[in-house]
Amino acid sequence: MLKKMSNLPFNGTKEQEEKLLAVIAENKHDKSRLMAVMQEAQGIYGYLPLEVQKIIADGMEVSLEKVYGVATFYAQFSLAPQGQYHISVCLGTACYVKGAGLLYDKLQELLGIGSDECTPDRKFSLTACRCIGACGLAPVLTVNEEVYGRLTENDVEGILAKCV
Amino acid sequence: MKSVKELQSAKAAALKKVVLRKGQAVLDKNVTSDYKYTVLICGGTGCTSSHSPEIVAKLNSEIAKAGIEKDVQVIMTGCFGLCALGPIMIVYPEGCFYSMVNIDEIPQIVTEHLVGGKPVTSLLYNETVCDDGTIKPLNDTDFYKKQIRVALRNCGVIDPEDIDEYYAVDGYAALAKCLTEYKPEDVIKVITDSGLRGRGGGGFPTGRKWALTAPNKADQKYVVCNADEGDPGAFMDRSVLEGDPHCVIEAMAIAGYAIGATKGYVYVRAEYPIAVNRLQKAIDDARKAGILGKNIFGTGFEFDVEIRLGAGAFVCGEETALMTSIEGNRGEPRPRPPYPAVKGLYNRPTVENNVETFANIPQIILNGADWFAGMGTEKSKGTKVFALGGKIKHTGLVEIPMGTTLREIIDEIGGGIPNGKKFKAAQTGGPSGGCIPASLIDTAVDYDNLISLGCMMGSGGLIVMDEDTCMVDMAKFFLEFTVDESCGKCTPCRVGTRRLLEILEKITSGKGTLADIDKLEALCIYIKENSLCGLGQTAPNPVLSTLKFFRDEYIAHVVDKVCPAGVCKGLTNFVIDKDKCIGCGKCAKNCPVDAISKTDYVAEGHKLPSYSIDKNKCIKCGACLSGCKFGAISKK
């Protein structure tokens, strides 16, 4: 399991940091609560960027590598933020031959982000997925839970506009 | 609770809360309910996701509208088991079983049944309505009649968030009995004599586990409850925690008393929010009641429980990995020996059992070892909870005595295979287990029979497969899971399972050879014998078991280059039966790659020419097949 890291600048607030420090203060007497602290931190920030892992490592008095090792072991921890609208483009064979790749490229171009990334305003994130079993509607993408099918490149802009 | 007496009076006071459900005959004929009706609605994960909380809200508002709040007790319980029919609602005293309840049906149920006193038979589960219009008790239906509920006895019966209801059904009486009547070694003897074996997978005798831990001296010992149920399709432990969280706490305290531990951890998957919340509430309530903490029942015994959340790693279900994870590390397993009985959590003696195992404990203490040992087979005592899934009508949760045959489970309890398809095999034990072919459907299900077939009980997932399942593909599915979940610590599992998967991929894509089958088998045996932990040691089971019973399918894939079930895309061709094709052209429209075109053949009785598929263009997505209403397209 490999996790994609975010290249977005860290935009944590003072309030978030205070919250996290309070969580750490409550748990630091027991180093075995590292995971619980990380879970809370992910709840506060939505993901665990380097900056947050540093705060945790310093606070819990463990090495940063240990925090990172734990973060990359468990599926639940995320190193990249997810946007308010999470777009998942099916790149299964059927969708791909019907131009899902073009949709994906177009989305990357319009959003200015790459695969498994999130826009700086945290509105959109983009990922590719395996076949979702909607080959009849190919090419398809999903925005959060909603499925959009039989798309062309030209439909993409409209879908994004609908979100905003 | 400063004394057992206090517990007894708490029970007496709580009886009337549950008397409508349990019946005066069972409880005490002098107890009467304050209500005319008790409505139980399933609040398990399955029914919750089909909106049972909204149904409760609607029900409460309709009841208020009708002005019968004082007459009707509405309770959200844990899982009833028949998840296929959710959301589920049961009305007592009749015991009417409303299935697949729709929110729009609530006003009718309230007016006709709760106000009018007449059950709405048209909305009841059809099997419970007899031809003469009378209502059959739920326990007489096919799904329930062979079940014996021990671990699940309170699931779907009591309000899991109300400690009083737990008192009413003898809750914490077993703990009180242990603390006041038994010495720790007596407790272990009862559990040993009962023949209870671990319900989490391996089936290690629970009493022996406790007995091995008890004599080891340490400044601190631990009781750990494994609730990291991760097999795809298994949800027994979740249901117990959601439906009867106190019984787990009680059993852990009993274990603590038996082995001399004062501290317990429950390691639960973070993906089980309902279970976690209910368990946390139960712990809080038990603490408030003085059932957790110091000097429990005035006996000087001390015990407390803490929840630790998993974070999405299947391997943490392995006992040593789970302990490593509780300690705040990557959940990598440790070599055994030393066993947890000697060096477990934080290197201290530890007893670890799973949720279902614990759920049996209070009943064994209350009813005696002989009662429990009276159920099941010679070496597998008691009952086992299974999560029925796959190609079966009644998907859901069942608890049956050990030794029930697979045929009874599938045909009677499970209601058989839907769509008239043929039963092919049942898979138990998830990614660690194997399959039982149709020829062995009369196998009595217990630990040892399953192991002798190359399967294992596992935590109790039971997936039914019909003729449309490709066994090679199924093995590949489980391997994909294991490869994803391998922790990466030991070589055989980290690299070996990946190589297994690659060989399976080669076979299912039609590029395999007979030599690959030999290599696959040899590598399976190697991984089984050389892996560090249970995950790796059992990872090859789905392959070995399918090789044992369905080798012909593997051979068909590599020699004939055919997938007999028509599942493996690399080996499947879609064809149009030109005589069935009416020429509507829908398939051609659905085809994402324009592989379907019109022919000049017009079948007899049809007006339009039929279509055909260009094999070379086809990507085998199946869009044509699923769209054809005339059954003209098939896989060959």
Place this chain on the structure above:
Amino acid sequence: MEMLNVKVNGIAVSVPKGATILEAARAAGVEIPTLCYMKEKNEIGACRICVVEATGARGLVTACVYPVTEGMEIKTNTPKVRAARKTTLELILSTHNKNCLSCVRSTNCELQKLCYEYGVDSTAFGGFKPVYQLDTTTPHLVRDNNKCILCRRCVAACQEQFVSVIGANNRGIDTCIGQAYNLSLAETPCISCGQCTAVCPTGALVEKDDTDKVWEALADTSKHVIVQTAPSIRATLGECFDMPIGTNVEGKMVAALRRLGFEKVFDTNTAADFTIVEEATELLDRVKNGGALPLITSCSPGWVKFCEYYYPEMLPHLSSCKSPQQMGGALIKTYYADKMGWDPKDVFVVSIMPCTAKKFEVGRDDMSAAGEGIADVDVALTTRELSRMIQRAGIKFTALPDEDFDPAFGVDTGAAVIFGATGGVMEAALRTANDVLTGKDNKEIDFKEVRGTAGIKEAEYNIAGIPVRVAVASGTANAKIIMDKIKSGEANYTFVEIMGCPGGCVNGGGQPIQPQYVRDTVDLKAERAKALYAQDEAMAVRKSHQNPIVKEVYDNYYKGGYGCHAAHHALHTSYVAREKYGK
């Protein structure tokens, strides 16, 4: 002690209760291969190469962690065992780049040796293989995950140093050893100790090879290429040429260096004597004038870096003395160049060190005694690199005659020799301090309380009526214990010696590779240190301040006493507080 009787391949042996199968086998003289196992440090049972058959156990068991039981019969060499080990190796190779021909560890690689022994088919398994970038960002080592077998010995070594900048990340087939957030090693608070390179069974972690720079300098006729060798090299270099551990090869080493073409072959020991007189002076000054106490030694660049990262607030306690390597370079490029009439710019100083952190140290700021832009030392090579140069030059090491160091920096003392072992600097400093404070040439000069391989040693001496409380720590985890005691006020030391590597320089990260079974069964630190203490014992002059060169330099070059301005300018340095993982 309760003993258990077992049989290994039919050989009866009695071992203490709790012993593992591996220990029983070793007692019976049967070797079982291991890859991930490090006695007491990494007993994780991960690689599965040590599987054996044993009665009473289901299937195969891992010998390294499986305890024996009474009457157990162990079979280490059955067809099943051999087949399992072979498959394990073949699976490891399927994720390995197999670049043996160009690997610096070739012929000295534990994986390669086993592959040869088990006759593996290196192409048995194909399939997915993660591909990793090399990490060449630090001056001291190169990390190549394409050769990593995930035994985690490096992780254990790093953890043992209380540094833990590397660890296992991701999971499943993507598991790899690396730094948090895939930062480069240079961006982490790695202390460059190189212990990871000493324990790596393959070529996944190797010292950065600087031999080309040296070959180039040696070929440059305009350069005076001078080499100096650290105290411990003479005790370890022989191991690279299959000589017994603990053989003192000083004479052959000097001969080899001369044959490589170095113009002068000097002994860092001489510089170590300067370190002692400067450091003893600094100590006495702090004691008298109320400086930061305890004074803590700064000879070990791994330790210094550790202090800079992990205890920056304690930097005032560090002695400002340069390490012997840097003093040696400084003296060569100032005093000696002056004496020879050389432009220091034309002098190229190579030092042979037991240490990878020395590669970092040569590039530190404030290490240019001869003037801006002129590094005191140009290249630091490890013992291992030197051995490769000797081999490449076709020198038959074991057949060499013994030769002496060149004069000027060839005279040393017993005090300097023992620098190579933990406690050595302390003892050397005490010898000098004792004489200085008592004003006598004391005959009782062995301070045996500070000898030995214990990680932490404490002692209290009364020197001329002054109580001197000392502590000696080796390995930075032990350093942490000492530092925490000092910080909390629990301990009230006067003088503390700290070496970054467990056991001191004899066990440095740049020392010859010994396979793990040797590391498990031989006390490398003690055996190598023995050679040094034996040499000390045999020397006529055993106190640094009695080194005639020291006297000559202070009297005739610095024209002042120890710690005089000129000496301070050339022989002292400064430190920087470093923030872990940058800002």
